[in-house]
Amino acid sequence: MKSFAVFLLVLRYLSVSHGCTCTEGPQQFPAVQIDAGQGNVVMTDSNNHAYFLLGSQWYKMGSLNLKHVSVGPAGIWGVDLNNRVYKYVAGSFVFANGKSLQQVDAGGDGQVVGVTNTFTIHCLKSTIASAYRKQSPLSWTTLPGLLMYFSCSTNYGCWGVNSAQNIFFTEVTPSTCDISGWTHVEGAAVKVEIETDGSVFVVTKDGDVFQREGIDSSTPQGTSWTHLPMPSRISHVSYDHGNLWVVTDYGTILKCVC
Template structure:
């Protein structure tokens, strides 16, 4: 596994001229998807079990089998293989009725966003997400457009990828779920993740990871892409740390 980390580090130095230093993170056998937010890290393994990182160990979260799990200001949320949506409450994932999703993201300012298997986009207002404490029905806001993967940050910036691999940017109001309008960003990806500080990373179908550069208040969609990793299946970024799950299921933690 150390050879994998060294190889990835070498590639990141070549591509940027300055290094992302990667090391093995605590390992969980057959990891497939990872998410980080508000200093917390969660993952899903190949057997659809969700875990939470504490110290050097991964601990099982609840008993519900999930295909996607996310953590952020509004807590830990996930979706199962029937596309049912859950919030982690008091040691177990509690079912929320009212909307099915194939992917969910909890990275915004207490609002939750997600997409369905038919690529429709939905947002749960921050007041509803925070108030959800027991099984019940939630009312989601349908957003314009079509995406297969969607991610937001506490900076209100949101990035998504559609079924054709096109990348889009918008901002969302956490209290109303109103969006600023979609901006097409050049590039092709299968997923996009936004960190808590607004940093953006995408992964393409070949497993290459790119970071969006030139993001500013005047140009929130950024200006260019920098290639920083290869052989990744999923990534997430929070508090200066890039978490990578490689195609071989190895978990890496990278810092710049």
């Protein structure tokens, strides 16, 4: 515990180059995964509990054990230890029968996407995802290709990485889950997150963080990567409203202004 306290003390005064300044974020130690969207932040810890951030305090979201949670225009969605999918409705998680996923993302323009433990890719249409309120079977659309992580935004499309750490970009039509086809993007990563404003960040197998540059309506796949130095190996990131939320491999949470 002493080393953990010293680590946090250092973070309070830590500045990172390339326009990002990181400080200690609200802690729910040890954190595993974090997701931010539309001004909201959710996370999971090593005990597979899901939390919602209110002010500077994390509040537990029920007793269901979840390994991944995501927040966005379609609400809050998560997957449990058995890859069952849930949506957070009126203060509790409601089982969404129809597809088993190991990772889910609610950051798209009303649609929800995710991947299975065999890397198949699936999309839930915006009309279905946003309106879902009670336990019932859902009809997911299977997308071509294989990915181990997939993330969408309300702007500038969706990004994914496969088991070979290749990075891909596509555009998804929210109401139909049709895609524009896959564009391979140079680089290598194990996780990729695209946020509401189109900002894209990746985490590499070595725990490094890179941001995609040059993203706009005419070049949604961007043009280059910029390395963002961090004080430790990083396991997960998410970006929203100018804040880069970072989980270190030690389980601490950083809040970086970029």
